[in-house]
Amino acid sequence: MNRIVITLLLFIFVSSSSFAQERNGEGREKMRSRIEAQKISYITQKLDLSPKEAQQFWPLYNELEKKKHDIRVRSKILFKKLYRGKDSIPEEELLKISDNLIDLRLENVQLEKSYHIEYKKILPAKKILDLYHTEKQFQGMLLRQIKEKGRRQHGK
Known part of the structure; x- marks a missing residue:
């Protein structure tokens, strides 16, 4: 359980710094690569392959x-x-x-x-279904981060 919490906190921290770097001129391709790397890390941890x-x-x-x-x-x-x-x-x-x-x-x-x-x-069926669920969870996390970032920018 602690591993999951640490991974999520690390993910959120890296994502936040990635969004900040995007604002500072880092290209979209680099941002996409970072998100893909985070996604792979997230899936790897969740699927336990x-x-x-x-x-x-x-x-x-x-x-x-x-x-x-x-x-x-x-x-x-x-x-x-x-x-x-x-x-x-x-x-x-x-x-x-x-x-x-x-x-x-x-x-x-x-x-x-x-x-x-x-x-x-x-893969067994359970891991395939876990993959699909994990991908949806990851998308949800990204959307929440984007919404939160928007709220912070508009709240200032």
Whole structure:
């Protein structure tokens, strides 16, 4: 239990300093890398993988995360295109953009499904479900930190 508390406190401290560094000019890519490292640390601690499981799991997980990141980048490009010229883009082009956005969502779901199948080959069901729960917990922690940071900035 103490290990969890210490890990969480360390995580919060590192995250806070990371957000401060972002404000001081550190690039988004470095921030993303730091968050990914924190996420890996958090997942590692929560899943308690055996050495054999870890050796098989992490390459798969990292591969999936890279593919999901690529989908997010492609989606972001479409949204930027949409909001830069939403009022001047012809209806046919808007339909293409909306179709492409749905296709990217479907691609993401298919990725999740295919990697879920791969995870089942190397991890027990409990650890797979723990992974999904842990990822949600991590997202929640990040959102709370962002909200808190916003409150502190607006409260000043």
